[in-house]
Amino acid sequence: MEKKRILAVGVGGQGILLFSRILGEVALRAGVPVAMSEVHGMAQRGGVVETNIVLGPVRSPLISKGEADVLVGFEPVETLRALGRANQKTVIISSTDPVIPQIVKDGLATYPDLAEPLARLKETFDKVYLFAGEKLAKEAGTARALNVVALGALAGTGLLPFAKEDFLNAIKTLVKPRFMEANLKAFEAGFAVTAGV
Amino acid sequence: MHPLIAAKAKEKLLLLGNEAIVRGALEGGLRVGAAYPGTPSSEIGNLLFQLQRELPGLYFEFSTNEKVAMEVAAAAAASGLRSLTCMKHVGLNVAADALMTLAYIGVKAGMVIVTADDPSCHSSQNEQDNRYYAKFSGLPMLEPATPEEARQMTAYAFELSEKFELPVLLRTTTRVSHARAVVEVGDLDPYQEETKGRFEKDLRRWVPVPAVARVRHQVLLEKMREAMVLADGSNWNRRYGKGRYGIIVSGVAVNYVLDAVDELDLAEKVQVLRLGFTHPCPAGLIAEFLKECETVLVVEELEPYLEEAARAVAQERGLKTTILGKASGHLPRFFEFDPGQVKEAVARAFGLSYQPPEPPSLTWVPELPPRPPTLCPGCPHRETYQVIKEVLEELGELPETIFPTDIGCYTLGLLPPIQMADYLICMGSSVGTAAGFSVATNQRVVSFIGDSTFFHAGLSPLASAVYNRHRFTLVIMDNETTAMTGHQPVPSQELRPPELEDRPRIDIEAVVRALGVSHVVTINPYRKKEAKEAVRPLLAQKELAVIIAKAPCILYRARVSKK
Known part of the structure; x- marks a missing residue:
């Protein structure tokens, strides 16, 4: 396969690590080379979290300026913040549900109005998929399944050399049984966002 | 299993x-x-x-x-x-x-x-x-x-x-x-x-x-x-490719270099010496490599450890190979590398042209709020900081008080709105530097340390402070776990998973008293009114005092109760 660099960005607590684990497991089972770089520690305390995932014949588990093939944003401001790592052809998949930083709640910074930037995002990049990730996750049964909504959306683009079943099987291995039903629904909801377009 | x-x-x-x-x-x-x-x-x-x-x-x-x-x-x-x-x-x-x-x-x-x-x-x-x-x-x-x-x-x-x-x-x-x-x-x-x-x-x-x-x-x-x-002769030290240019590399940058060689199509032009056994530095191997190359770029994060070794080898053996790296400004001596940066450095070192992919114009992106890591909502440290802050404010001491801090989640108390972290060096430095500030200034000193950090490096400076009659207030923020690094055990914890229930418990208040501190109080930071009453006399006086703010980390509590 061709190499694919996938950058996932969001906020501590949104489940990005599990998102990457599942994606990695899918690749492992499909025999596709995979490497990724995770953020642990201090940054997880409500800070920006990102995972760099590379598939195929590429060794560096970090994505540089302009090099992302896919940008998966769990939060709209974080998607905007990561755009320097994208290029014209980068496929952008992003939730539009904001997570307000504590610093904004404390009145020390402002959260931007997203209507215009999100419109510009669609104009600027070739392929942009936006969806209300938290809403879809809640409809599926739990807001915590946002990560699996995002995974479904990534799967639905058909950009990766994996079948839908491959993703579902990996979810079944890695997600705790009591959250399974909600997560399978969440995956379908995300899949429909991109596969239907 | x-x-x-x-x-x-x-x-x-x-x-x-x-x-x-x-x-x-x-x-x-x-x-x-x-x-x-x-x-x-x-x-x-x-x-x-x-x-x-x-x-x-x-x-x-x-x-x-x-x-x-x-x-x-x-x-x-x-x-x-x-x-x-x-x-x-x-x-x-x-x-x-x-x-x-x-x-x-x-x-x-x-x-x-x-x-x-x-x-x-x-x-x-x-x-x-x-x-x-x-x-x-x-x-x-x-x-x-x-x-x-x-x-x-x-x-x-x-x-x-x-x-x-x-x-x-x-x-x-x-x-x-x-x-x-x-x-x-x-x-x-x-x-x-x-x-x-x-x-x-x-x-x-x-x-x-x-x-x-x-x-x-x-x-x-x-x-x-x-x-x-x-x-x-180690298998961890390997050579790839051929050509009159060379790259010496170790650590994670090996991946960046090998990708750069592929992506810039350099396998016929550039040899790579990949080092995994790096001390003692394989001087013989480096010498052979230098001999075969006109120009060598050394790619390593942080200090010029291999670069200096290569220069020493070249000098010892009278080799004229040009050695590029940090001294030549091709790569910095700070921060981790990223693959694009290494690609650019490789291209530049060997006079190749490389255009990194550019993002489209992003001038339309509005100013984005930063998202610094913060204390969790409901974290007991927030409550402790608030208690101490309010009492110092009421005493009129807040603006002049120096707050030495320590290593842990509570270091995040440096950020607004708390802003009660003024000085930090390393594990345990809250106690030793509090002693120093109390000697060097007339300012009030209130320092903060966590339970795990206290056992790590706080005991011996506290003994020193007692003996040398230093005057400051030490707040031990006892959240019953090593929270920042993923909830490892602490000898003082009461809340513990079943597998640790038979361990002895070392009570922090007893330790502090045994070290000779006479002004000691333990508070529950969530009971603000009581807590403020309890700490007021300690913060109003000048002698060495210890306040133990005891309440479990909310994440740890949730984790243990799930077991």
Whole structure:
């Protein structure tokens, strides 16, 4: 396969690590080379979290300026913040549900109005998929399944050399049984966002 | 059974670098492990702590600091049991006293010291390059570039350690420890029964009084000479490609260089010398490589460790090869690298043209709010800070008070709206620097330290403060766990998982009183009114006082109650 660099960005607590684990497991089972770089520690305390995932014949588990093939944003401001790592052809998949930083709640910074930037995002990049990730996750049964909504959306683009079943099987291995039903629904909801377009 | 130990040889797992180190250590027959947690090393200790319940004959402990952990591992290795200790880069500063002389006396069974460095300071107060500790102490060092290499090198490190009867440093960085990649595991001999070693006395070996130390230093230097020959021929030091240009590289940057060679189509033009056994530096190998190249670029994160070694080799052998790297400005001496940066440096070094991909114009992106890490909503530290702040405000002392702080989640108290962290050096520095400020100024000093940090490095400066009659208030923020690094145990904790219920408990208030502090109070920071009443007299007076704010970390409480 061709190499694919996938950058996932969001906020501590949104489940990005599990998102990457599942994606990695899918690749492992499909025999596709995979490497990724995770953020642990201090940054997880409500800070920006990102995972760099590379598939195929590429060794560096970090994505540089302009090099992302896919940008998966769990939060709209974080998607905007990561755009320097994208290029014209980068496929952008992003939730539009904001997570307000504590610093904004404390009145020390402002959260931007997203209507215009999100419109510009669609104009600027070739392929942009936006969806209300938290809403879809809640409809599926739990807001915590946002990560699996995002995974479904990534799967639905058909950009990766994996079948839908491959993703579902990996979810079944890695997600705790009591959250399974909600997560399978969440995956379908995300899949429909991109596969239907 | 945990999947990491259930996997049979040749099975492929998707492992974090740190998980791969644990697997490699077990494949190497690890018997005794000890550590104090610290990012990016923490998962190693967490896993060993957990796995020992499934593996009879494996002992692991969280010691109170890195020096203690290294001493536990050293004695085990002296008694013939393979041992490991792991720590973040600055942890090795704490253990350095042990390290420097341990190199003289050495070990019997293999001992691995994992130092996980943190270029770019993702979770650290500095980005020191611990490869210099290998050079400083005179110990062999291996530097993995990937999780797979981390597994193999850890297992091999025990053999290497036993060959020279010296501990071996395994040096990772955040991007190796926290990389996740496919690892093909090796054979794991079953752990079946408790294994004890035996310590054979030998005064001329294990007790470095001056007469012994003088001899052992020479023994160490001789071993280093032998180890250099081994490094020259080591399979961990490999060459690829051909051409009149060369790249010398180690650590995670190996991946960036190999990708750059592919993507810039340089396999016919550039040779790569990939180094994994980096101390003693393979001088013979480097010399051969330099001889064959007109120009060599050295690619390594942080300090010019290999670059300086290459220059020394060139000088010794009268080689005229141009050596590029940090001194030439091709790569910086700070922060971790990224692949694009390495690609650009390679292209520039060899006069090639390379246009990095550019993002489209992004001038339309509005100003984005920063998202600094913060204390969790409901965190007891927030309440403690608020209690102390309000009382100092009421006393009219707030603006002039100096707040030395320490290492833990509560360091985040530096941010608004709390802003009660003024000075920090290292683990335990809240207590020692409070003493210094109380001597040097007339300002009020209120310092903050966590429970785990207090046991790590707070006891001895508090004893010193009592004896030297220093005047400050120390607030011990006892959240009953080592929260920042993933909820490792603390000797004082009451709230504990079932498997730790039979451990003795060391009461912090009793310790503080036993050290001779007479003004001591324990508060529940969530009961604000009571807490303020209790701390007011201590903050209103000038003598040394200790306030223990006790309330469990909310994440830890949720985790323990789930079990």
